[in-house]
Amino acid sequence: MRPFRFARASDAEQAVALFNNASEPRFLGGGTNLVDLMRVGVETPAVLIDVNHVEGHDLIEEIAGGGLRIGAAVTNSDLAADARVRERYPVLSEAVLHGASGQLRNLATVGGNLLQRTRCAYFSDVTKPCNKRRPGTGCPAREGHHYNHAII
């Protein structure tokens, strides 16, 4: 894994400033996707900016008009277990509970979940070409093993 510098942001302004002032930065949520991709050499950030402790972003709040605002640092577990989500948006709770494992859901965050990279095995395998990882190199999924792949 490429060595990286690490910074923990305490509020949103600081997180954005740290990101804008760094070369090759990435935001870090639970790390269940990013750390794995760093380990296999697909992601090679020089700086990780930890946004798990950004003030107020670990909350699920009522908003005017009857909706909920879900903070980016809320874990998948806390989202799925939230009484208001279960009562008013049960499909969201059920969808989260059908993904990953209890251990991963305890680390994974809502923001990181939305920003995770493709789960395609060719993308995660640096010995294979991949148009998404290196544009123009090709896509083995077109001719090779692609069971469970989908184009939506």
Added chain:
Amino acid sequence: MAEGDDRARIEPPVLAEITLRINGTEHELTIDTRTSLLDLLREHLDLTGAKKGCDHGQCGACTILIDGRRANGCLALAVAHDGAAITTVEGLADGGELHALQRAFIEHDAFQCGYCTPGQLCSAVGMLEEVRAGWPSAVTPRVNTSGPPELTDAEIRERMSGNLCRCGAYVNIVPAIADAAA
């Protein structure tokens, strides 16, 4: 050669100072920022209970408790958990007295080779706390009801699905956990 490896060879490691409370004892540590909690425990602190199976968050052999919640130690960067309280399988027993789940695993012969067992135990401890807190699972009949769900065998199997056992000791792991929870 992996795409990221060239720079890994020429760039020096970045060190960070962190404090962790591990099984009740505070540790001040200087670590490479790349160090996972799993590698920190095993390679730096000689706490080899948590096991490295896949190192990709899929097998659960590395399961530990971070601030009371079960998590994969292999995907958790130690530097990102500065200040946390960590519990490993070594910290489950109370002095000479085994944890109820450890006793139940022995009584029910809930292992064969034992490699996955530390992860199974830590996962079960965290899982039972989640049930007590009323968290639903993918097989809970209705997620939009409150109160602790009934701990059926189907619930145990679903909730423990993040812990693989290549010996196939599941048939005894499930009743061991049910027994400890009763």
